[in-house]
Amino acid sequence: xxxxxxxxxxxxxxxxxxxxxxxxxxxxxxxxxxxxxxxxxxxxxxxxxxxxxxxxxxxxxxxxxxxxxxxxxxxxxxxxxxxxxxxxxxxxxxxxxxxxxxxxxxxxxxxxxxxxxxxxxxxxxxxxxxxxxxxxxxxxxxxxxxxxxxxxxxxxxxxxxxxxxxxxxxxxxxxxxxxxxxxxxxxxxxxxxxxxxxxxxxxxxxxxxxxxxxxxxxxxxxxxxxxxxxxxxxxxxxxxxxxxxxxxxxxxxxxxxxxxxxxxxxxxxxxxxxxxxxxxxxxxxxxxxxxxxxxxxxxxxxxxxx
Numbered sequence: 001x002x003x004x005x006x007x008x009x010x011x012x013x014x015x016x017x018x019x020x021x022x023x024x025x026x027x028x029x030x031x032x033x034x035x036x037x038x039x040x041x042x043x044x045x046x047x048x049x050x051x052x053x054x055x056x057x058x059x060x061x062x063x064x065x066x067x068x069x070x071x072x073x074x075x076x077x078x079x080x081x082x083x084x085x086x087x088x089x090x091x092x093x094x095x096x097x098x099x100x101x102x103x104x105x106x107x108x109x110x111x112x113x114x115x116x117x118x119x120x121x122x123x124x125x126x127x128x129x130x131x132x133x134x135x136x137x138x139x140x141x142x143x144x145x146x147x148x149x150x151x152x153x154x155x156x157x158x159x160x161x162x163x164x165x166x167x168x169x170x171x172x173x174x175x176x177x178x179x180x181x182x183x184x185x186x187x188x189x190x191x192x193x194x195x196x197x198x199x200x201x202x203x204x205x206x207x208x209x210x211x212x213x214x215x216x217x218x219x220x221x222x223x224x225x226x227x228x229x230x231x232x233x234x235x236x237x238x239x240x241x242x243x244x245x246x247x248x249x250x251x252x253x254x255x256x257x258x259x260x261x262x263x264x265x266x267x268x269x270x271x272x273x274x275x276x277x278x279x280x281x282x283x284x285x286x287x288x289x290x291x292x293x294x295x296x297x298x299x300x301x302x303x304x305x306x
Contacts, residue, residue, distance in 0.1 A: 013055030021066035034143030036070040037097030045079025052113040064180035070096040073183035080111040099155035105166035121198035125232040126178035134178035163189040226257035239267040
């Protein structure tokens with residue numbers, strides 16, 4: 001669907017920042033329309049191209065997270081001149097399903113935006129492939145069935161093999177390349193993009209360590225606390241920083257998975273769920289502001305003591 005999405009133009013146009021979720025995010029789609037076989041990052045590439053044509057930037061910050069896609073960033077690359085062709089030399093269909101038809105990658109007409117310095121902010125450590133890869137770990141969140149997860153994993157393998165053939169760069173097991181359905185994979189192989197934890201970029205910009213050195217307690221939050229929260233996301237990284245300083249961390253979250261709760265407790269943190277009892281997901285979303293206020297007040301009373 002045609003949508004509008006923002007870009008940030010910095011340093012007189014020499015630096016541009018784009019957030020993937022504004023153009024290819026899960027929040028853009030109703031649950032019944034989520035299908036990673038057809039959802040694509042093409043719009044993200046359009047956004048980058050449009051930004052470059054207005055401001056020929058030297059550096060691009062691409063923030064990942066919250067994507068609705070498992071296409072390895074293929075759509076993004078196609079929008080920037082990378083040709084993804086089948087055995088007959090025709091463009092493959094967009095989306096994670098189309099990658100199964102990929103035979104060759106043609107880099108003869110890449111857009112100059114791919115020659116800029118590209119810094120990809122990732123929020124997870126997962127590789128592109130394997131049991132902790134983009135398809136098995138994040139595919140179900142984006143609407144994939146068990147059978148579709150297997151197909152997406154196979155298609156991403158085809159994509160990774162084609163990247164090796166086109167660039168000589170192997171990204172199959174690259175840590176962090178599974179972020180946002182595998183978006184870093186193609187950018188690292190083709191544009192020599194640099195991956196950096198989004199948390200570390202934000203922490204540096206906010207002088208987080210200075211604030212933590214003066215803190216007595218830290219509050220944070222997440223939609224669901226689970227094992228993934230400790231694979232490079234904010235809660236896990238923040239908990240590790242607090243643990244090193246002996247500062248208690250309080251996480252106010254929508255859902256609590258026992259594995260995530262145990263991992264947080266091992267780092268000296270504690271989690272509170274916003275949901276007070278049996279409640280549908282839709283009802284919890286509608287009441288989220290009131291629920292958050294109530295659980296925050298409860299946590300504060302507990303910290304204050306009698």
